Amino acid sequence: MTVQPPFLPMTMEEAERLGIDRFDIILITGDAYVDHPSFGTALIGRVLWDAGFSVGVIAQPDWRSDADFRRLGTPGLFFSVSAGNVDSLVNAFTPNLKRRSSDVYSPGGRLLRPDRATLVYTDKVHALFPGTPVVIGGIEASLRRFAHYDYWSDSVRQSILADAPADLLVFGMGEHQVVAIARRLAAGEAAGSLTDIPGTAYRVDLKTWRATDHTGYVVLPSYGEVRDDRYAYARAFAEHYREQDPMRGRRVAQPHPKTVVVQNPPAMPLSGEELDRVYELPYARAAHPSYTEPVPALEPVRFSVVSHRGCFGSCSFCALTHHQGRIIQSRSIDSIVREVERMAAMPEFTGVVQDVGGPTANMYGIHCGRWDDAGTCPDRRCIDCPALDRSHKEQLRLLRRLREIPGVKRVFIASGIRYDLIGPEDRDYLAEVCEHHISGHLKVAPEHVSARVSASMGKPSREVFEAFRERFEALQAGKSKRQYLVPYFMSGHPGCRIEDMVELAEYVRDTGLYTEQVQDFTPTPMSISTTIYHTGLDPFTLKEVYVPRDREKRVQRALMHYRDPKNYGLVCEGLRAAGREDLIGNAWNCLAPARRKKGARRP
The missing domain is CATH 3.30.750.200 (Transcription Regulator spoIIAA)
Known part of the structure; x- marks a missing residue:
């Protein structure tokens, strides 16, 4: 494992102390830099560092001037741009479209990011560093990768990749993709040739697309069609929804007026061993020391633990199927125990593990044998499938181990549980959760x-x-x-x-x-x-x-x-x-x- 710094550097002074005169990769984010695995920039930065690349962070740059974007110089490989942990418009407006007065992902809750941050930052980087590859990712880019309805403008917008001058779009969680991009660019490949990496989308010019054999592609109704015809929009959504499985998904293409956006199949889920390694990297669980005000989003999760990824609940209002996917990827119990032991040794730890979970806490350890070689079923929802093993034995084993760690007083499940996975036969499970893992609610x-x-x-x-x-x-x-x-x-x-x-x-x-x-x-x-x-x-x-x-x-x-x-x-x-x-x-x-x-x- 590559030796990692206490924090990813945000200044050239920090870089020089680490012996770095030029970063391989520079991450630009709309959030404050918090070195915690719940914050995407920290996680991706640590993963890249672990893979042997030097990484700098530009957090919440002032998009109205050039200085912040030039602060770390030109990266040797690429810029990575993300709006942050939340879509910038979801973050900026209430459901009734009133602008929020604070931003929990900013120091002191101050308003420091632009609307449509991915586009704004990417335009700026492209203008200032025209020869340097730009990769966009994070939730905002991931969920806007096709033509989509935009509530805030009440219009159908193009794929963000058709609007942003970026070379590649990373969708999903991103670890496999960014490491593959970095390694191939470091080996001398051109950014325009990286068209086969699962979990990425790219552009093809119209002339090349017309000369391409479309066998094996799912070609969606074009942007113009989905903008003007609600039936075409609905059909396009259903078609790309069906391809969001890493094993059976096909390439999906959508023509736009000036380009064609092509999505590769989703990246393979991380194995348990890979997840263990990602979450056991040496996160400081703190905001970068340059901040003089607290970042409000940190405190509710500072001493929380991610136990797994994915959710097979398939709630209609949730886009997780398009981001983390339906396949549950669980960490090992030993890895989670080691993480909590490290937390318990921190002087700020009060004995309370704030949360152990994922999108749905009690999906930890649940597995379907079909997922290993065939992916999820195309014609049914996992949550309704009688063949799914719904046992909570692994989650209970995990929680019991965590309760035994010296210095740990309480282990809470704050991320919520899926009650329809808890049947009458699970009375002992529910009793144990109520006794040990919730407070009053x-x-x-x-x-x-x-x-x-x-x-x-x-x-x-x-x-x-x-x-x-x-x-x-x-x-x-x-x-x-x-x-x-x-x-x-x-x-x-x-x-x-x-x-x-x-x-x-x-x-x-x-x-x-x-x-x-x-x-x-x-x-x-x-x-x-x-x-x-x-x-x-x-x-x-x-x-x-x-x-x-x-x-x-x-x-x-x-x-x-x-x-x-x-x-x-x-x-x-x-x-x-x-x-x-x-x-x-x-x-x-x-x-x-x-x-x-x-x-x-x-x-």
Whole structure:
């Protein structure tokens, strides 16, 4: 393993102390540089360093001047550009398109990144260093790699690779890809020849494309077609969605007015040994020492542990299928134990492991034999498959080992669990999780209870959640300190009508699950739900789907916060629209109180 610095260098002074006069690779990011494996720049930088390349970081450069971009000179191999851990527009705006007043990925929460940061940074780098290859990646580039609906401009935009002057786009988690790019450029290959690396996308000029044999390619409807025809957009989404498997996926191409964007099949998942190595690199778990203000996003995850990647839940509103994929990639228990032991030796560690998990904590260790040589099934969802081994034995083994580490007082699961993986036979598992791994609350995400909305979301039925809730409540009997479920609900999702939100509001009233954890659906790039929001069509069946918009979305959200006096008018409006005036009054079951008419006498 290559000797790594305490932090990746951000200045030439730091580089000189390491004996570096020119970096191989310079990473430009929209986030502050936090040396923690939950932050993409730190992880990619450490992986490249481990592979033998010198790496410098330019974090949150001032895009209005040249100085920050020139700070580290010209890299020997390439610039890598990322907007950061979150799409820059998701980060900058609330679901109702109000600009946020702070940025948790910036020191002091200050607003330091531009909108559409990947494009802005790449344009700047290309102008200042015209002969140097530029590779774009991160969540913003990954999920905008095809023509996509952009909620913030209410338009269909080109692939980000058609707009950004970059040589390659890395999609997915990126470790295999960036190391392959670095090695091949170091061997003297030209950036334009790197067209066969899994997990990357590249451009082909129109003349070359017309002369290319398209056998083996899935050619999507063109940008012009998907921009102008909602059926073409929906078909294009379904076609590239089906190719997001590393073993059975084919090349996908989409013509644009001036170029053709080609996506190679996804990169192979990292093996358990590779994941262990990535997460055991010597992260400082701290912001770069040059910062004088804290980076708010660090504290909730500083002493958390990534146990695995991937999620086979296939929720319609989540784009993880296009990024981490459905195949679960789990680290070894020994590796995670070593990581927690190192954390426990840090003077700042208070004895609490904040989280052990991944996209869904209780998918750790779950595996399907088909994944090894055939990939995921093209015609079914893993979450529904009776052949999937849903055992939680490996997760329990892991949690028990972590509880035994000296200096560790509590090990929490904060990333949430998938309750529909916990059946009646898993009572002991649920009891152990409740006893040792949650504090007063367990986060779960039913999202809705209406049958048609749950189906549109790809979530389990109300009955599945009710059965889990009953098992959870049964475990609270006799406890001096009872625990509570914290459910996440969503309003305004495609397929949801006002009467569905009234049904959900009545459910939380009757169960006592009233919560502030309500998310108004935001159409983010490359999810099934966003495709439905834009087209009004289910992309796999091309059937019409109802889509709430504008004021109705506000009414739907208000119904979930029916106790808030500020929402009174919208709640009454929604109840009347649903024909449920019976819920306006002073009876115990009413969602909005009756208001005395002006001038009326009190009885």
